[in-house]
Amino acid sequence: MSLRILAIDDSLTMREMLRQTLTEAGFDVVLAEDGIDGLTQLPDVAPDLILTDLNMPNMDGFGLIEAVRAGDVAPRVPILVLTTESAATLKERARQAGATGWITKPFDEHSLVSTIRRVAAV
Amino acid sequence: MAGAIDLKDIFFVEAEELLSALEEGLRAIQTGAQEADTVNAVFRAVHSIKGGAGAFDLKPLVNFAHRFETVLDALRGGQLQPEPALLGALLHASDHLADMIGASRNGSETDPELDERVILALEAQAGMGGHKEEEAFVFEPLALDGPFGMDLSALPLASLQRKVVLTFRPHSGAFASGHDPAFLLRDLCGTDEVEIELDQTALPAPGGFDPGQSYLGWTITLQTERSDRELLAVFDFIEGNCDLHLEAEMETPPDPDGTLPEPNRAPSPVVTASAPVTPPPKPVAAPKAPDAPAATSPQPAASASAASTGPRPTIRVDIDRVDRLVDILGELVIHQAMLTEAIEQSPGFGSVEVDRSLDQLRQLSRQIQESVMAIRAQPVKPLFDRMHRIVREASMAAGKSARLVTEGENTEVDKTIIERLADPLTHMIRNSVDHGLEKPARRDEIGKPTEGVVKLSAAHRSGRIVITVQDDGGGIDRDKVRQIAIEKGLVPPNAELSPQEIDALLFLPGFSTATEVSALSGRGVGMDVVRSEIAGLGGRVGIASVRGQGTTLTISLPLTLAVLDGMVFEAAGQTLVLPVSTIIETLRPDIMMRHTLGRTDSVLDVRGRCLPLIDVGAALGFRRTLKPGEGEIVVVVERGDDGAIALMVDGIRDQRQVVIKGLEANYGQIPGIAAATVLGDGSVALIVDPSDLEAIGPNPPRPNVFLAAE
Known part of the structure; x- marks a missing residue:
């Protein structure tokens, strides 16, 4: 069974990129547009890994991570932050919120896929 | 990667949306209409553009967006206050960002020095030194790929x-x-x-x-x-x-x-x-970790979720596919007409079933048409949003203070029409700022607010789209317009002109009222170009003005460019079509209703209202005089804003949907003719443009038209 990834990003371009890259890598991808959308879809999707942007309307990445960790749907699912931000303070904030790892955009396809494999262990 | 080009297209489409969100947000902040999330939304727009640009390695764009974003971040964090000067610089940066994206969409780049100047101006306004940034933005993705997924079989010594x-x-x-x-x-x-x-x-x-x-x-x-x-x-x-x-x-x-x-x-x-x-x-x-991620995956809901990947069930479709659908639809309408005609002439006609089926077919094809048109319909909002920038730039260049107010942005118009409206609308708006509004000092003198208002609105009105550009400036100086027209030899010096006729002079080719020709409205490109562009869309432009209070330009357009409801009629042995939307009434006039003016002109008295009477057959050059039994039916059609004209025709055949086939591409523009269509019997019929007919007058030179239908 292929690994199921919930990818959350408010940018259509980024979502489309993730969809193509991850699908090509053999993952099962479900897309969400912001934190609220991701959280709403979470029970149905039951992802093996969440990939989330930080800057998003409605609910940002920090909010999402905290909500997932505090919820009872999938509190232990690995969450990778995928963002253009690279400031150490933000990384620390994401870590505090419960993020599993951090990938800086623009991502290169190969490292994105290998990082996902590594965190979710395929 | 096969999908790379598509992704870039998506990026540019998205960037377009982000740019308008950015501009709209900045404007809201400027006018004090912002909501709690506005600053965040503005920040996110630039941030997302940076992210996307980074993905495609558009370095100047990333650099610009990054520095832009840094200023917005300070605004978001409250370190900066949204003062007018800062907002001006932000709007300017947003305009420039739009230019940069436009350039990279065309595969080029804007002048790097200009990029730098614009962003430095913003940073100076924000009190930030462009170069004391703690670190330059780095594109490098984090080095995450360790040994995993790499070729581990190739082990070293x-x-x-x-x-x-x-x-x-x-x-x-x-x-x-x-x-x-x-x-x-x-x-x-x-x-x-x-x-x-x-x-x-x-x-x-x-x-x-x-x-x-x-x-x-x-x-x-x-x-x-x-x-x-x-x-x-x-x-x-x-x-x-x-x-x-x-x-x-x-x-x-x-x-x-x-x-x-x-x-x-x-x-x-x-x-x-x-x-x-x-x-x-x-x-x-x-x-020890029973609910660790590996164990959570097998849930029953997993299969159901695959189908519901997003909450909004929308798809993006290539416009070419929709256009193709419209083309096929046109063929369908033509063949439906042919079929109907063939059946009506066959001996078995008259059966209730056949009649009912034909009727059903007609209704279905109309429904398909409406559905397809709904796919192509888009709100005018993005077009209107672009006009804010035009007003900003035009008022700055002309030393005026102006703001744009929009209304009815959600009015939906066929996408093709929207695209072709951008140029004429830009020109009209520039004209309003340039020639319509007074300078701030003058406005102050006469007790108007120094900031002029240009109002742009859209609405659906009786099967047409009406777009108006209204300014609160000085109105048209008719004496001056008249004088210029005489000087330029556009009208004879002794011409008696009504106010409406004087206003209409503005649409004559080569007319320009600005005493100082500005760089903006330019020389030579006048309202005549606007008029012909709108006419190319099957629309009309009208003008109305009140001295001291302002000028209103009105564009009236058909809902679609593909199909229209037409009345098929005969004149001088030709089969012609009139758009039903223009027809007011049809009558068989008494000889007493007709009055002659001068040698050739005549008018028709319709219940006390005298309308110019025109023989369509003669106006189009198919005949010189009427024979007995010809021209006995009169169709009253509206032209432009207020008036109507009476058209003499020989007979009326029926009313039906006709597919519009443009003549420009295959033949050229013919005065009085809007387009052509193919009728049920396969013959070609010309679609008459009544507003144009009147301009030709009753005794025009004979146009060089030979019909395929003959």
Whole structure:
């Protein structure tokens, strides 16, 4: 069974990129547009890994991570932050919120896929 | 990558949306209409553009967006106040960002010096030194790809192997951040020969066991050629959430990349149980963390979710496909008409079933048409939004103060029409600012607010789209217009002109009222161009003005360019079509209703209202005089804004939907003719443009038209 990834990003371009890259890598991808959308879809999707942007309307990445960790749907699912931000303070904030790892955009396809494999262990 | 071009297209489409969100947000802040999230939304727009631009390696764009974003971040954080000067600079930067994106969409770049000037101006306004940025924005993706997924079979020379001992103990809360030691251990092992020793001394008594906590530690002994850095990279993410210690027997060897690979050694992970208490990690991990991610996946809802990947069921379709649909639809309408005609002439006609089926077919094809048109319909909002910038730039260039107010932005118009409206609308708006509004000092003098208002609105009105551009300026100076027209020889010096006729002079080719010709409205490109562009869309432009109060330009357009409801009629042996939307009434006039003016002109008195009477056959040059029995039917049609004209025709055939086939591409523009269509019998009929007919007058030179239908 292929690994199921919930990818959350408010940018259509980024979502489309993730969809193509991850699908090509053999993952099962479900897309969400912001934190609220991701959280709403979470029970149905039951992802093996969440990939989330930080800057998003409605609910940002920090909010999402905290909500997932505090919820009872999938509190232990690995969450990778995928963002253009690279400031150490933000990384620390994401870590505090419960993020599993951090990938800086623009991502290169190969490292994105290998990082996902590594965190979710395929 | 096959999809790379599509992705870039998506980026540009998205960037367009982000740009309008950015501009709209900045405007809202400027006018004090912002909501709590507006500043965030503005920040996000620039941020997303930066992200997308980075993905396509558009470096100047990333750099500009990054510095722009830094200023917005300060605004968001409250370190900067949204003062007018700063907002001006922000809007200017947003305009320039739009230019940069436009340029890269066309595969070019804007002038780097200009980029720098604009962003420096913004940074200066924000009190930020462009170069004291603590660090330049780096594009490099984080070096995350360690040995995983790389070609591990190409192992370096055996002599580089060394023994490394790692001790690893996750903190008790590590599971809560999604870490699974089993995965990490498997990654760490890779294809090397390892011995793993489990330390379970911290396991509590059965009663105090919490499956959500981590109690275990491991000591891993590897025979490896990987560097310390590579080994530690496995633990990148869990760093800070675990105790980690590495001890190497030998110094880190050089990275394996440069070394010669050995032939395959068919390696597989060898896990040796060195002590009875050391099971492989996986079985240990499972019971202590029953709801670890690996165990959560098999849920029954999984299959259902695949279908519902997004909450909004919309799709993006290539416009070409929709256009193709419209073309096919046109053919369908033509063939439906042909079929109807064939059946009506066949001997079996008259059966109720056939009649009913034909009627049904007609209704269905109309419904298909409406549905297809609805697909192409788009709100005018993006078009209107672009006009804010025009007003900003035009007022700055003309030394005026102006703001644009929009209304009815959600009015939907055919996409093709929207695209072709951009140029004429831009020109009209510039004209309003340039020639319509007074200078601030003058406005102040006469007691108007110094800031002029240009109002742009759209609405559906009786089957047409009406777009108005209204300014609160000085109105048209008719004496001046008249004088200029006389000077330019556009009208004879003694011409008696009504106010409406004077206003209409503005649409004459080569007319320009600005005494000082500005760079903006330019020379030569006048309202005549606007008029012909709108006419090309099957529309009309009207003008109305009140001295001292302003001028209103009105564009009236058909809803679609593809199909229209037409009345098929005969004149001078020709089959012609009139748009039903223009027809007011049809009558068979009495001879007493007709009055002659001068030698050739005549008018028709319709219930006390005298309308110009025009013989369509003569106006189009098909005949010179009427024979008995010809021209006995009059169709009253509206032209432009207020007036109507009476058209003499020989007979009316029926009313039906006709598919519009443009003449410009295949033949050229013919005065009085809007387009052509194909009728049910396969013949070609011309679609008459009544507003144009009147301009030709009753005795025009004979146009050089020979019909295919003859």
